[in-house]
Amino acid sequence: MKSDHRINYTKHVLQQSLLELLEEKPLNKITIKELCMKSNISRATFYAHYVDIYALITEIEKHIFSSFQLEEFLLNLDNDSFPTSLNLANILSLVKSHATFYKIFFNHHMHDGYMSKALVQLQSKITSYWVKKNIYSDQITADYAFVFCKNGVLAVIKEWLNKDALLQETPQATSEVINEILASVQKFASDTNNPG
Missing domain, CATH: 1.10.357.10 (Tetracycline Repressor, domain 2)
Structure with missing residues (x-):
């Protein structure tokens, strides 16, 4: 002891x-x-x-992140409504409650952490949905699109953390912003690959 x-x-x-x-x-x-x-x-x-x-x-x-159940989070994702089902509010709440650590973490470009690995675990689930729905024509393009979106999500979280506390949106509001951006990227890709 x-x-x-x-x-x-x-x-x-x-x-x-x-x-x-x-x-x-x-x-x-x-x-x-x-x-x-x-x-x-x-x-x-x-x-x-x-x-x-x-x-x-x-x-x-x-x-x-010991209190965050990543496996449960992944299992509960609904492929048919992705990305609007991607609720990052719980993750963002944890990030906000450890803001000092994460400000340092993101400002020194340390993106290869738990959060990044959690997003990578989403990759096959998300990209297979994109190809199945013909949002992207092949797996290679879908994988590149995922990398683009992943880095964008991390950049938004970094920007959010660096805001003054009084100006900082709630975790839920920031999660909704991220989903709105991801949805618009997905719609643009789908419209481009399926014109008319």
């Missing part, structure tokens, strides 16, 4: 130290030596818990 407390304390100190360093510089400029000095923890102790700094940042984000 005492050992668990020590492990939790060590991880907490490393996480907090990393977040403080991220306010000063991008992740790829932070060394393990620098992190260990800041947190007053030895390199050996760091390596006892993490293989590298990227593993640490992944753990921070996983902890934030």
Whole structure:
């Protein structure tokens, strides 16, 4: 029990130290030596818990999303009404409640995190629907369209987070904006591929 407390304390100190360093510089400029000095923890102790700094940042984000049931979210998506069924409000609520972390995360171009991976898990479900409905003529085009939309969603979330708190739309309102944009992209593609 005492050992668990020590492990939790060590991880907490490393996480907090990393977040403080991220306010000063991008992740790829932070060394393990620098992190260990800041947190007053030895390199050996760091390596006892993490293989590298990227593993640490992944753990921070996983902890934030531990209450979010990704598998249930994916199962409940309705292919026949995508993208208007894509309710991102719960994800955006989590992002907003950890705004300090995510502002740092997005402003340093760290898009290869849990949220990005969650969107990638949607890829086959979404792109197969697009091809089935002849919105895009083939899988390659649908995959590129998905990448376009995914990066757009992440960019909107970044812009939303960087707004002043008083001007920031609610998670639900932002989710609706994202869906409206995705729907218009889908309609444009469908009209282009099925003229007249």
